[in-house]
Amino acid sequence: MTEQKNNTYLAVNNLSKSFGNFEAIKNIxxxxxxxxxxCFLGPSGCGKTTLLRCIAGLETQTSGSVIQKDIDISHEPPSNRDFGIVFQSYALFPNLSVFSNISYGLINNKWKKDDIKKRVDELLDLVNLTEHASKYPSQLSGGEQQRVALARALATSPGLLLLDEPLSALDAKVRVFLRKQIRDLQRKLGVTTIMVTHDQEEAQTMADRIFVMNEGEIIQSGTPSEIYTKANSPFIASFIGSMNFIPATIDSSKKVKCNNIEINCDTSSFTENDSVQLAVRPEEIYFKQENQDDNVISATIKEIEFLGSFQRVYFEAKSFSNELIIVDVPSANARKIKLIIDEEINLYFSKQDARIYST
Amino acid sequence: MNLLKFGNIRRGKDSSDRVGQFMLISYIILFLIFLVLPLVALISKSLQNKEGEFIGLANYNLYLQEPALFQSLFNSLFVAISSTIIVVILAFLFSYALTRTCMPFKGFFKLIALIPLLSPSILAAIALVYWFGNQGVLKEVLLGKSIYGPIGIIMASVYWTFPHALIILTTSLSLSDSRLYEAAEVLKTSKLRAFFTITIPGARYGIISTAFVIFTQVFTDFGVPKVIGGNYNVLATDIYKEVVGMQNFQMGAVISMVLLVPAMIAFFIDRYSRKKQISLLTARSVVFKPKKHFKVDMIMLAFCSALALIIILMIGMAQYGAIVKFWPYNLNLTLKNYNFEVAGLGWDSFYNSVRLAFYAAVFGTIIIFVGAYLIEKLRINEGTRNVVQFFALMPMAVPGLVLGLAYIFFFNAKDNPLNFIYATMIILVVNTIVHFYTVSHLTAVTALKQMDKEFESVSLSLKIPIYKMFWRVTLPVCLPPIFDVSIYLFVNAMTTVSGVIFLYSYDTTLASVSAIHLDEQGEVAKAAAMAMLIVYVSIAVRLTHTIITKKILRKTQAWRYNIIDTS
Structure with a gap:
């Protein structure tokens, strides 16, 4: 493990960027x-790529500053900044071999021929492409091409690695494989890395810290588990993982009232008559009571979807919610309990797992 | 990581961006000098009297009151519209056969159909004279009507504009989603209904675009009406007569404006419909593959064979006429028609044409490609970029004859510091490059757009200057379109008449112009020989091009063919 140093490597202050009247990023x-x-995580059009390109100098911010290692680089052209970058489209030079692509940046830095060869071999080894050195990009698979792009970006040992949706163009299996490879490589080299992605699973498996963005703003940051368990808004709660939202109000006893049912949960930050949304994750609803103060809902099974490792069950509980309630049941459990359509069953969820958001 | 270098670095924009900005501004200046200001000179000339005093629209008034001149406008419109209708129908059927049927020998027909591109437009007129002229072989077919007039102009125009129409329509017809036809078939739609509800609407913009391109070409063409128009006057020949014959530059300028306006309107409609065309085919479309259909295939084969035969007969007759001793009395073969000394010309004009074509191809390709690269790939001030983009499209809307006349007015002015290029090879080269700028520019832009837009970003992050990237990656990857552009410029410089008719001098006569003058002097055989010389060179250049593409490109484009051992 690399030890966490507390010194800031890169700071972005009050950064804004507008395209005409459109504010792509606001005061970041x-x-x-x-x-x-x-990771910068967010839906498409949220400004995450613009933020990355401002850090790289490929876009010029409207206002604000970027500080790398205590040096203000806000107005430096990309060629004066210290970073390597990998794009979704790979952007490999089609007429150059894998070797020439990787050595592309080294040649200009006046390296000796032997040193270049050594460095490229080292990088090829790092991304497991040693036997492909003399091939052209078009002869490689998408995943292999992206590894070449990664090696090319790392060749000059940049202090900062920028990844712009590096895995989005790849198919699911390669994506999962490369996720781990990139993460391992990053740990091994200790290079500070920023990745832009719209895939929450990718962000959660790879990042130390996630910045969730929407409409040009960072709306929450934290470790993957913090973001997942303590989502600070319905937007994040639904963007990261899935979530049941049930419209509700705070009643006189400071409890949450959904249709006819009162729910136990922490309402300390709300006052009576507030209209709120109760949020419960599908995997946090059980068929067995675990604690004394668990909430209980009587519901009818309406539909079952088989999703491999778990099953997604849709329940109807008119007294609780007008919408169907989603419950994820691990397939191993589902085999023990027989789930039959139209059967009535009790659903439980704990006080802690019930979140409320104001509407 | 060593980041100390940040201590003493330059501030501000990247140097390559600054250089790019500077270069684009010089493009703007060049366009101003060689396109905009000459046109301004032309317009102001049309508003002056002989003494150079401003007289408002008086010249235009005069023009409208001159029935003979006004008649030419209708004549021009008549031949242009008639030719356009005929060409669009013929070219549509021909390209339909090429793209949508399983007719045999498609490659052969495509090759034949492109032959007219290799010759100056007057070649068709000369061939028609041999076929239908006063001493023509098939004179009787015209039932007493003369080939010298609208009939001849329309026939020759159809011949030389046919390949232009074919290229646009073939592209447009090949951009079609086969899923649409499958959907129609599943819904039990008849073939005829599918044709009118899918094929025609799909090719709609291609057809509109073709119509306006062909209209402009015929409307502004000078060579054909000059050779075969007889007493049938059109705008282009009127300009020539006013300027060269009567030295009435003001009226020449006025008629030029009359020629320019429809050409400009046609240009904008064409641009508009091309933009629409692009959005028809999405990434998810599946390209149409024709199915065998014996009856349709055979009808198309007969149709295409007939057109191919006509094309071969036209160029064949021009060649035959060029080597016949004394048409039609002595049909023995001879090469004496290629001896232009007798006509006081020599081969100089031919060599001049080759030189012009060579310079235009070399310098034109460099200038146009670099300009397109600056616009497409560098982070340049949006305003500068738009101005250059606009100027690059403008030449398409300006007829060659008009540009040539504008050059006279601008560069022949005594107080113009660039006066020295007047009547030299330089002005011919510049005029040719500007005249054919737009199509070349669009080819270059299309090629550059296909390159990953992040190449420049990657280079910057690796601290590689843009010019090195341009040299090592962009240029090698873009070699095929670069060759296409240079060939286009070369062949057009060889064949053009209207662009240069006003600009050549005693030392810089050109083959295409000489052919017109030879014809004027009644030396039709020599005119045919001269026109055929242009054809030979065009063919030779095309062949060389093909060989280069096959042989030399194999080296630089190895990545395209995957010929590297993959083991």
């Missing part, structure tokens, strides 16, 4: 520590 401030792997 972030600190990234040396050796950290962070």
């Amino acid at each position: 401030g972030i600190d990234i520590k040396e050796g950290e792997f962070v």
